[in-house]
Amino acid sequence: MIRHRFNIVAKQQPATVERVLRVVRHRGFILQSVNVSSSDKAQVEIELTVSGERPIETLQTQLDKLYDIAHLELISADTAAQAASIRA
Amino acid sequence: MTGAQLVLKVLQQHGIKHVFGYPGGAIMPIYDAFYDSDLKHFLCRHEQGAAFSAVGYARSTNGVGVCMATSGPGATNLVTGLADALLDSIPVVAITGQVFSSLMGTDAFQEVDVLGMSLAVTKHSFLVEDINDLAKILHEAFELAQSGRPGPVLVDIPKDIQIGQVDFEPYPIPTRVLPEFNLADVEAAKALIQQAKNPVAYIGGGVGMADAVDELNEFLQATQIPAVSTLKGLGTIAPDYPYYTGMIGMHGTKASNLAVQECDLLICIGARFDDRVTGKLDTFAPNAKVIHLDIDVAEFGKLRQPDVAIKGDFKQLIPALKTKVDITPWQAKISALNVEHAWRYDAPGEGVFAPALLNELSQRLPTNHVVSCDVGQHQMWVAQHMSFTSPYNHLSSGGAGTMGFGLPVAIGAQIARPNTTSVVVTGDGSFMMNIQELGTIKRFNLPIKIVLLDNQRLGMVKQWQELFFEERYSETNLSDNPDFVALARAFDLTAKTIHSKFEVSDAITQMLETDGPYLLHVVIDDKENVWPLVAPGKANHEMIEG
Ligand SMILES: Cc1ncc(C[n+]2csc(CCOP(=O)(O)OP(=O)(O)O)c2C)c(N)n1
Secondary structure, three states: OEEEEEEEEEEOOOOHHHHHHHHHHHOOOEEEEEEEEEEEOOEEEEEEEEEEOOOHHHHHHHHHOOOOEEEEEEEEEOHHHHHHHHHO | OEHHHHHHHHHHHOOOOEEEEOOOHHHHHHHHHHOOOOOEEEEOOOHHHHHHHHHHHHHHHOOOEEEEEOOOHHHHOOHHHHHHHHHOOOOEEEEEEEOOHHHOOOOOOOOOOHHHHHOOOOOEEEEOOOHHHHHHHHHHHHHHHHOOOOOOEEEEEEHHHHHOEOOOOOOOOOOOOOOOOOHHHHHHHHHHHHHOOOEEEEEOOHHHHOOOHHHHHHHHHHHOOOEEEOOOOOOOOOOOOOOEEEEOOOOOOHHHHHHHHHOOEEEEEOOOOOHHHHOOHHHOOOOOEEEEEEOOHHHOOOOOOOOEEEEOOHHHHHHHOOOOOOOHHHHHHHHHHHHHOOOOOOOOOOEEOHHHHHHHHHHHOOOOEEEEEOOOHHHHHHHHHOOOOOHHHEEOOOOOOOOOOHHHHHHHHHHHOOOOEEEEEEEHHHHOOOHHHHHHHHHHOOOOEEEEEEOOEOHHHHHHHHHHOOOOOOOOEOOOOOOHHHHHHHOOOEEEEEOEHHHHHHHHHHHHHOOOOEEEEEEEOOOOOOOOEOOOOOOOOOOEOO
């Protein structure tokens, strides 16, 4: 299993975190860890580690489409993951 | 004004004239506001009917459809229509009443966590928590439903917000900023097109949704590149384009499937490599380079890796791709495939051959018509044997394949386009799934023509049982169907049954000449199957025929 980490900044809205987690599961990834913090009322930061066999771009582009997400960064992926994404 | 009145005002600001819905406790303030609003509400007989009528309204006009339901069971009944709209990227705004904010989370009467439920079946959803956000959220809902890749958006409004007081403010509809595309990518795509010996354009529903039907046909006219269509793309490519080979995929034409299998360049425009199109994915168009054009970058490489992918608005992007090609031998081959695999309508016996009936109906419909259908064999026959000059005239549940789609979708289309002849082609299984909407037809005296192809079977499932489950016909026999003619008459439809192919022409005339709603009940042979067929797990060139 290849691990990937996302840093997400999103609008603080009802169901923001649920949406992110649903997309992770539905697009075929397993949640390894999640850390949610909120520095102000309008915004929420989500650190996400997921694992999966599918190309991470699939998840990245689907998460990016979520309306509440303001900023999405794929911050680390191990070498295997990078190799896979180049192939993909 | 009240929040409820504001909701209707905002709908009108977005040009909405008709809403489909069903009232109930938690949405009563909004229904009360309808009482003296000039926004017209159409009462459907089930919330699923309301959702699908909104889908039909949207699809037949390439605009937005609006539906409404109360909390709890009203909202849950919308789900299938929203899922259908999500999979086919249809802009629908659904408004649901919710219990009082103070009661949410207490398992109050008719309380369902609608926001939670909506996550898997909408593009986005909102719960209104503050009346001062109500107008803004509704505007966002309309913008989201239509922008980028369109889709359904749900707005859940607690009852206290509907009865609260708020000011109404004018709202200038913002002009949409279209994405810019990368010129280097366009050049790369043009280079691939120029080099190709056997190119095929693979056209999906996205072209019609981007309002780029003319641009696409100009591109085809200029290049004379052979073209195939998905189910949802039907009507986009002009039917008389000489190198158009018809639908691709599981029940596509042999000419289309063979052309794509042999092509060296596949230009995918507004389509998404659905499994019903590709057959076994790794055998699909095995020798082709791929150019993928879409508004949604998440489609690039999801199933097939493109050589060039361009995000853009098709109205600008498609014309930018025009270039010279030299593919005379390939065009000759495509023409030969079209001749070799032309449909045949001569069938033995006296019974009605459904493909022949649909072909005749198609030729005799007035130009301004819209055909919706349900799901199953009859749906595939519509796609194969009827011809369409606009994607907004062929309404078929593609991604979701939802039985029960046809009747309420026709209602939405008839209301959106009142001067259009609206026809539903349905099966005896599907018809019963939203049969209650005959009540809506009666209530508004909608002149919808229903062609019911009755094989007394869940035909498509039966076909698979015959081919892939050793003829073990589990739960697909419907020989205990009701008397459909009597049923239709109970709802004031004129109705008639035919059994023989010699009755078809007169029956079509009579149906089209009748002013009000009409049911033509056509008894067909339960052994008739849809051909050709790509068996599940097979490659598209391995099509089988009966
Ligand atoms: C809501 C729903 N339930 C089940 C199915 C599975 N299904 C696909 S086609 C079909 C049979 C449809 O029968 P009918 O409407 O009579 O059409 P026919 O195939 O006989 O033309 C069924 C059950 C479906 N597509 N949608």
